[in-house]
Structures are given as structure tokens and as C-alpha cells.
């Protein structure tokens with residue numbers, strides 16, 4: 001399939017699923033390869049035939065939806081974000097939780113892939129902050145729509161390449177080598193819970209102190225859907241909770257209910273809604 005044909009097809013199809021083409025520009029080859037494989041499975045000659053097929057078979061939109069899921073992640077992705085969480089954001093959230101009389105700091109990872117983000121947060125807490133905030137446990141709920149990713153997340157075993165950005169000492173003490181992979185020790189998996197779900201329709205109940213919503217909603221979804229999901233997140237967050245987005249992402253303009261966290265990139269503080 002020619003790149004130009006696939007791009008034209010994506011520009012037609014994505015908005016119909018509330019997804020935005022610019023978010024897919026960099027990853028289009030991966031998505032086009034998957035669509036090419038689907039054409040072979042269906043015995044269709046080209047994307048024009050696939051477009052006609054989609055118009056007649058509404059169930060096929062779900063297949064296309066899965067072909068558009070980008071699952072790249074790694075531990076401690078964007079190290080600066082985790083350093084800001086450690087130094088600026090989590091201490092503030094922990095103090096607020098203690099003042100409320102809470103015994104848990106409750107976090108959410110949206111589009112958690114194989115658990116890298118959720119477990120990175122847990123490792124950060126256990127290695128850096130737990131000894132300071134002894135009265136608080138960190139709990140992480142994590143949601144993804146891809147069953148295979150969740151299976152891997154629950155297994156907690158990773159290739160060495162996924163762990164490269166983690167501080168070396170954490171890697172050595174938190175993971176056990178097993179065959180050709182590294183498996184996270186049980187103590188670091190406790191308190192991290194994975195749920196299958198599509199964030200367009202469902203989110204865990206909360207209330208959360210911290211939401212990591214990186215490299216999904218604000219890259220791949222159209223603005224109206226971003227605003228809708230933001231509203232749902234807002235309703236599930238504690239007053240003054242934190243929302244972290246990807247380093248190349250930002251919230252839609254004039255967004256009500258969140259304002260940038262002072263001097264911390266990619267991070268917003270929940271404020272009173274409309």
C-alpha cells in the first residue's frame with residue numbers, strides 16, 4: 001500500500017473515531033502496516049475497498065480502532081517528569097493527603113501499556129519518598145484497553161531495554177533476572193492494580209491525588225473528546241490534585257478546571273470546575 005493512499009485513508013477514517021491525524025503522523029507507518037495486514041486477511045485489493053468495507057460493516061470499526069492503538073512505553077519515560085514528581089509534586093500531594101487524614105495517596109495511570117508508568121511511580125515512591133511519608137501508602141490504579149498489554153503488566157516481566165532509563169540501583173534491587181527478562185519483585189507490584197477499559201467510556205472511580213495521562217488522550221484524540229475526558233478526570237480527582245500529561249502535550253486552550261502547576265512542566269493542578 002502506498003504511503004499517500006494510507007495517509008488519505010487515515011485522514012478520512014480517524015476523525016470518525018474521534019481521533020486526530022496530526023497525532024498519528026509520526027507513527028503512521030506502524031498503523032499502515034497493520035492496515036495492510038488486515039487488507040490481506042480480508043482479501044481486499046486496496047484501502048478504497050477497505051473504506052467501502054467499513055461503510056458496510058460497522059463492527060470493522062472496532063478492528064480499525066485496535067490497529068490505531070500505539071503501545072510504546074518504557075520505565076521512567078521522560079526522566080525529568082519523574083524527577084519533578086519526586087521533588088515538587090508528590091511532596092505537596094502527600095502533605096495534603098495527610099492533612100485530610102488519609103492513609104493512602106491514590107494515583108491513576110491512563111493508557112498504562114504494560115505497566116511501565118504505573119510501576120515507575122511505585123518505584124519512585126518506595127525508593128525516594130516512602131521513608132519520609134511513613135503514614136502514607138501509594139496506590140496506583142492503571143487502565144488500558146489492550147488486553148495483551150494488561151496481561152504483561154500483571155506479569156511484570158520486561159526486556160532489559162524497557163528498564164534502561166531507570167536509576168541503576170533501583171533496577172538492581174527491584175528486578176529479578178529470569179531467563180532473558182527482568183521481573184519486578186512482588187513487593188513493588190503490591191498496591192498497583194490494572195483494569196481493562198476504554199477511557200473514552202470508562203474510568204476508575206477515584207478520587208485520585210495524581211493522574212498520569214501521558215501520550216494518549218492529548219496526542220491521539222480530537223479536542224472535543226479531550227475536553228470530555230478531562231471533565232471525567234476532574235470529577236474523579238481530589239481538590240488540588242495533579243494531572244500530568246506527556247512532554248509534547250498540553251491541555252486544550254481555555255480549559256476550565258485545571259491550571260498549570262507553578263514551575264513544573266506538563267503538570268496541572270485541579271481547581272474548582274465550572
Ligand SMILES: C[S@@+](CC[C@H](N)C(=O)[O-])C[C@H]1O[C@@H](n2cnc3c(N)ncnc32)[C@H](O)[C@@H]1O
Pocket residue numbers: 069070071072073074077110111112113114116117143144145146149197198199200213214215216246
Ligand atoms: C503510547 S502508550 C502510552 C503509555 C504510557 N502512558 C506512557 O506514556 O508511556 C498508549 C496506551 O494507551 C492505550 N490505549 C489506546 N487507546 C485507549 C483507549 N481508548 N482506552 C484505554 N487505553 C487506550 C494503548 O493500548 C497503549 O497501551
